[in-house]
Structure formats: C-alpha cells, structure tokens
Amino acid sequence: MIQPSDDALLVLFANGDGQAARELTARLGPRTYAVALRVLGNRAEAEDVAQEAMMRLWRVAPKWEQGRAKVSTWLYRVTLNLCLDIKCRQRSVDLDAVPEPEDGGPSVADRLQDSSRMDALQGALMQLPERQRQAVVLRHIEELSNPEIAGIMDISVEAVESLTARGKRALTAALSGRRAELGYDND
Amino acid sequence: MTDDTDLEQMFAAARTQRDHLPDVLSARMLADAVQVQAEVLAPEPAARAGLWSQLRAGLGGWSGLSGLATACAAGVWIGLAPPDFLPDPVGLVYQQELEVDLIFGVDETGILTEDG
Incomplete structure (x- = not known):
C-alpha cells in the first residue's frame, strides 16, 4: 500500500482529517525532537x-504550497531556528539529556556502557560551535x-562539508583518551 | 585515542534513539493539532457592517436613499429657480431687511436733515 506523502497529509490535515495529524506526528515528531x-x-x-516546531507546521498547513519545499526540510529549518533562539537567550549544557534506553534491549552492563557513550558524545557535541x-x-x-x-x-554544500569535517575532527579530539573508559578497548 | 571507527559507532548508537518520541510530547503535539484544526475549520465570523452600510440600512435601503437624493435635488432646484406662483426667496430676504425699523419710527431722511 502506497503511503501518502507528507505534502498530501498536510492537505488532509488542513481539511480536518484527524488521522493525518496522527500520521504526521508519528513521522515527523521524533526527528524534530x-x-x-x-x-x-x-x-x-x-x-x-x-x-x-510542530505547532508552526499545523498553522502553515492551510497555506502550504505543494511541491514548493519538502515538509521535512522546512521542519528541520524551523527546528534549528528555534534552537538558535533558545541558545541566544541562554546557554546550558545538560549531559544527562539522552533518553533512557528502552526495555527489552541489551543487558544492563551494555546499556550502562551505551548510556555513558551517549553522554560522552552529547558532551563532545555541546563543545562544538553552534x-x-x-x-x-x-x-x-x-x-x-x-x-x-x-x-x-x-549555506553552500562546500560550507556543509567544511563544517562537518571540522566538527568530526573536534569530536575525535574531545573524545580522545576516553577509549578505555567508554569500553572501546573491549569491543 | 578515539578514532573514526569509535565515533561512527557512537553516531550509529545515537541513530537508534532518533525515532523516540516521549508519549507526553506526542500527546502535546496532537492536542495542538486538534486545536489548530478547530480554528481552521471554524466558520469565519460575519464582517461588521461599515458606517455607510449602516446609514443605508437606516434610511430604508437603496429605494429610501434614492428618494432622499431626489428630494434634495428638488429642494435645490426650487431654491434656485422657483416657479412663478411662489415668491422669490431672494427678494423676500432683501425686502425684509429694508423694512427694518432702526429708530422706533423716526424717518431716516429726517435724521440726516437734522444733522445738517
């Protein structure tokens, strides 16, 4: 069965379809978050x-021009702009920000190690320029x-490549010396 | 030293969590959606009538308004070119002014004569 596009779901939403709202939330909500x-x-x-960000999506739905832009691209952009607004107002670092692992997954020891790795990654990410x-x-x-x-x-594609390359180098440097602590010597 | 492989493993682990949406947050998003849908689908309130519309309605609509305009035009025309059987309003005004009794019945000519 062919799934309706995000564009089509937005039109259905604007016409009052409640299922479209649920589908869009399930598709786009997790990535936005x-x-x-x-x-x-x-x-x-x-x-x-x-x-x-999702509220702005709901509000723009009646005026959305199909094919003008990808809904997900538009939503990522809105999300990053909202993040920038918050960062302009305050700067805070919460290393305990990663969601708890779901039950029924790896063992307790593995979960702890995964959690510490996620904390380390998030900590290193927070050290990067915005x-x-x-x-x-x-x-x-x-x-x-x-x-x-x-x-x-x-920005240009070249600028993206530059940002990601420098970001990866900075992450590698920030995480250097933590291999044993993060359990990579045992993998 | 943490190498690229370790970093890739961390990214891969982070990717496994990217589809997670807390139930409470999902409920908040859906509540917003319902609210916006209700606003979008609500009928537009009727626009309030403007001053001109209210005036027109008060005078009885277009027929009342045209009657009033006709009466005004007739009044102006009668004022400027009155029919023969009606007194000339301009003449009436000036005639009244000439008959004003300035000094209680004393003849205007007599006053001028006395002053020499």
Whole structure:
C-alpha cells in the first residue's frame, strides 16, 4: 500500500482529517525532537522546541504550497531556528539529556556502557560551535545529504562539508583518551 | 585515542534513539493539532457592517436613499429657480431687511436733515 506523502497529509490535515495529524506526528515528531535534543542538549528545551516546531507546521498547513519545499526540510529549518533562539537567550549544557534506553534491549552492563557513550558524545557535541554541531547532527545522526543540509542551513554544500569535517575532527579530539573508559578497548 | 571507527559507532548508537518520541510530547503535539484544526475549520465570523452600510440600512435601503437624493435635488432646484406662483426667496430676504425699523419710527431722511 502506497503511503501518502507528507505534502498530501498536510492537505488532509488542513481539511480536518484527524488521522493525518496522527500520521504526521508519528513521522515527523521524533526527528524534530531528536534534532532539538542533540543540538540543545537539554530534554525540556528540546520538547518545547519540538512542540513549537510542530505547532508552526499545523498553522502553515492551510497555506502550504505543494511541491514548493519538502515538509521535512522546512521542519528541520524551523527546528534549528528555534534552537538558535533558545541558545541566544541562554546557554546550558545538560549531559544527562539522552533518553533512557528502552526495555527489552541489551543487558544492563551494555546499556550502562551505551548510556555513558551517549553522554560522552552529547558532551563532545555541546563543545562544538553552534553551526558545526547542527551540521554534524544533520549529517551523521539524521543522515541527511549535504545538499539537503545546505538547504536547511541556507549555506553552500562546500560550507556543509567544511563544517562537518571540522566538527568530526573536534569530536575525535574531545573524545580522545576516553577509549578505555567508554569500553572501546573491549569491543 | 578515539578514532573514526569509535565515533561512527557512537553516531550509529545515537541513530537508534532518533525515532523516540516521549508519549507526553506526542500527546502535546496532537492536542495542538486538534486545536489548530478547530480554528481552521471554524466558520469565519460575519464582517461588521461599515458606517455607510449602516446609514443605508437606516434610511430604508437603496429605494429610501434614492428618494432622499431626489428630494434634495428638488429642494435645490426650487431654491434656485422657483416657479412663478411662489415668491422669490431672494427678494423676500432683501425686502425684509429694508423694512427694518432702526429708530422706533423716526424717518431716516429726517435724521440726516437734522444733522445738517
């Protein structure tokens, strides 16, 4: 069965279809929240940003021009702008920002190790300059293409490549010396 | 030294968590969606009538308004070119002014004569 596009779901939503709202929330809500969480490093702020970004999506739905832009690209852009607004107002680092692992997964020891690795990664991400962090999150965690990231961040593809390359180098440097602590010697 | 492989493993682990949406947050998003849908689908309130519309309605609509305009035009025309059987309003005004009794019945000519 062919799934309706995000565009089509937005039209259905604007026409009052409640199922379209649920489908869009299921499709786009997690990614919006994930990006906000990785960029902000704070769960409460990320929730507020994700909710506000989705609210703007609901409000733009009746005026949405199909085919003008990808809904997900538009939403990533709104999300990053909202993150920037928050960062302009305050700077906070919450190394305990990563969601708890779901039950039924790896063993307790593995989960603890995964959790400490996620904490370490998030801590290192928070040390990056804002634009580098955004580019690295979109490229390496959201797995978007460089042209799509360029569209979201309103910069050239070359600038994206530069930001992600410098970001990765900085992350590697920030995490250096923590291999044993993070359990990579045992892998 | 943490190498690229370790970093890639960390990214991969982070990717496994990117589809997680807390239930409470999902509920908040859906509540917003319901609210916006209700606003979008609500009928537009009727626009309040403007001053001109209210005036027109008060005078009985277009027919009342045209009657009033006709009456005004007729009044102006009668004022400027009165029919023969009606007194000339301009003449009436000047005639009244000439008959004003300035000094209680004393003849205006007599006053001028006395002063020499």
